[in-house]
Amino acid sequence: MSSPDVTERGQLVGSTLRGWRRRASGALIGAAAVATAMVVGGPAVSAQDFPAPDEMVSSPNIEHLKNLPPEAPLVGGTGTDIAFQGRYAFVGNYLGFTIYDIKRPERTKVVRSVLCPGSQNDISVVGNLLFLSTDSRRTDDSCASEAQPDGTKPYWEGIKIFDISDKRSPRYVKSVETACGSHTHTLVPDKRGRSVYLYVSSYSPAANISKCQPPHDKISIVEVPLRHPTAARVAATPVLFPDGGNPGEPELEYPERTSATTGCHDITVYPSKDLAAGACMGDGVLFDISNRLQPREIHRVQDDENFAFWHSATFNNAGTKVVFTDELGGGGEATCNAEIGQERGADGVYDIVGRGDHRRLVFRSYFKIDRFQTDEENCVAHNGSLLPIKGKDIMVQAWYMGGLQVWDFTDSARPKKIGYWERGPAADPATSGGSWSAYYYNGYIYSSDLGKGFDVLEINDRRTDPAKRVRMDQLNVQTQTGFGR
Numbered sequence: 001m002s003s004p005d006v007t008e009r010g011q012l013v014g015s016t017l018r019g020w021r022r023r024a025s026g027a028l029i030g031a032a033a034v035a036t037a038m039v040v041g042g043p044a045v046s047a048q049d050f051p052a053p054d055e056m057v058s059s060p061n062i063e064h065l066k067n068l069p070p071e072a073p074l075v076g077g078t079g080t081d082i083a084f085q086g087r088y089a090f091v092g093n094y095l096g097f098t099i100y101d102i103k104r105p106e107r108t109k110v111v112r113s114v115l116c117p118g119s120q121n122d123i124s125v126v127g128n129l130l131f132l133s134t135d136s137r138r139t140d141d142s143c144a145s146e147a148q149p150d151g152t153k154p155y156w157e158g159i160k161i162f163d164i165s166d167k168r169s170p171r172y173v174k175s176v177e178t179a180c181g182s183h184t185h186t187l188v189p190d191k192r193g194r195s196v197y198l199y200v201s202s203y204s205p206a207a208n209i210s211k212c213q214p215p216h217d218k219i220s221i222v223e224v225p226l227r228h229p230t231a232a233r234v235a236a237t238p239v240l241f242p243d244g245g246n247p248g249e250p251e252l253e254y255p256e257r258t259s260a261t262t263g264c265h266d267i268t269v270y271p272s273k274d275l276a277a278g279a280c281m282g283d284g285v286l287f288d289i290s291n292r293l294q295p296r297e298i299h300r301v302q303d304d305e306n307f308a309f310w311h312s313a314t315f316n317n318a319g320t321k322v323v324f325t326d327e328l329g330g331g332g333e334a335t336c337n338a339e340i341g342q343e344r345g346a347d348g349v350y351d352i353v354g355r356g357d358h359r360r361l362v363f364r365s366y367f368k369i370d371r372f373q374t375d376e377e378n379c380v381a382h383n384g385s386l387l388p389i390k391g392k393d394i395m396v397q398a399w400y401m402g403g404l405q406v407w408d409f410t411d412s413a414r415p416k417k418i419g420y421w422e423r424g425p426a427a428d429p430a431t432s433g434g435s436w437s438a439y440y441y442n443g444y445i446y447s448s449d450l451g452k453g454f455d456v457l458e459i460n461d462r463r464t465d466p467a468k469r470v471r472m473d474q475l476n477v478q479t480q481t482g483f484g485r
Helices: 031-037 465-469
Strands: 021-024 027-029 056-058 062-068 079-085 088-093 096-101 109-115 120-126 129-138 156-163 171-177 184-189 195-201 220-225 233-236 266-270 275-280 283-288 296-301 310-315 321-326 347-353 360-367 383-386 394-398 404-408 416-423 435-441 444-449 453-459
Touching: 056 062, 062 416, 079 444, 088 120, 088 444, 096 120, 120 184, 129 184, 156 195, 156 220, 171 233, 184 266, 195 266, 266 310, 275 321, 283 310, 283 321, 283 347, 296 360, 310 383, 394 444, 404 444, 416 453
Parallel strands: 079 120, 079 435, 383 435
Antiparallel strands: 021 027, 021 056, 056 416, 062 453, 079 088, 088 096, 096 109, 120 129, 129 156, 156 171, 184 195, 195 220, 220 233, 266 275, 275 283, 275 310, 283 296, 310 321, 321 347, 347 360, 383 394, 394 404, 394 435, 404 416, 435 444, 444 453
16 A cells, blocks of 8 residues: 655545554554554555444553443533533533543542533533533423423523532532523633632524524623622623624535534633633634733634634633634544545634734644544544643643544644544444543543543653653643643
């Protein structure tokens, strides 16, 4: 077979390379494949060389340490995002959330699982408070609510607030209803340390949904007084797209179609720099958030040729770059294959150039995993976080059933892969889904799987080892704080 081609952006195109290390029940096999695959430009593995169902495959520098399958009462739910605080990880689930004790990562254990249905239960924590996003119409705001699919009847959706001072017995203390619900939210500290704001992202209004009428070109900003969380309220609803945003391409079908902008999917903030990056369906936006209640657009970009749905964003530590992800196919399609290619459904790396109101987002490259997946594996660019390494731009990122990837975008125009881990196609379709979020925290990688629970991994590589020396007290990935300046 011929060697994979390398583009000017340093990506492998046409490669069917799958595994450097294969693990079956923890055993290392395929040593010959390891030696071959480590040589960039060496012969590609056959397109049929896919992992067996649920077989774990990884690069030699990543080791899987532990998996904790879902436990009652959250069995059958969908795992979502992760937040960290001290020795604990908090993992959202469409049925509620779970608190894990990660003091000894290889012996991670469940502290408490809380039943409180409401997709997608995006999660963040600060102090003794935990926040959940509800983006599905419910009969009321309680944890005993039922689905209310008829948008013409009374319903509730928005933000739920829990007191987690007792990790074994979280207490639900307050709800705040928001327009069109809360698909995701981003925690933004105020400048006095007295309150936090939640930037609530939601989208897809419809005439038959009573409290989500078009147009919906705004976000809701919930203010939460830290000492009095029961006083939380919607403090502002700024319109971010007075011109309506990207009109989209309704005449086209997947995968050519670009989403119309009817709100934002996710917003990442860098409070110390008064910056936010909005991943807003058909638009990628750089905002000034010096006035927390009035985000102001600095620059906006579109990519109708290759980006279908601007899903999430990550600043580099210096605040001079943004990585945007494209959720091509909505997370339910097989988009990591030769037919889709390496530019659609990829990350987009943008430099921030200029100063003040003259700053602009300038495209530099695409990055996508080069491990083709089967037609039974939904694979999409999803949530990731930086590794805290001074002077380098390295992140770990989830790709649903494409697993997770550690990659380096220090050279914006030529990103490089460092390592990966994934499972093969799901043996049981009821537990399929792959990695929703893959984040680095205090020396380890943690992954929330849509169906298989919580995974703990470790990367050992000279390029990433400096991150092990950095300790954090808290991590909400969409609230970037900076390190090692």
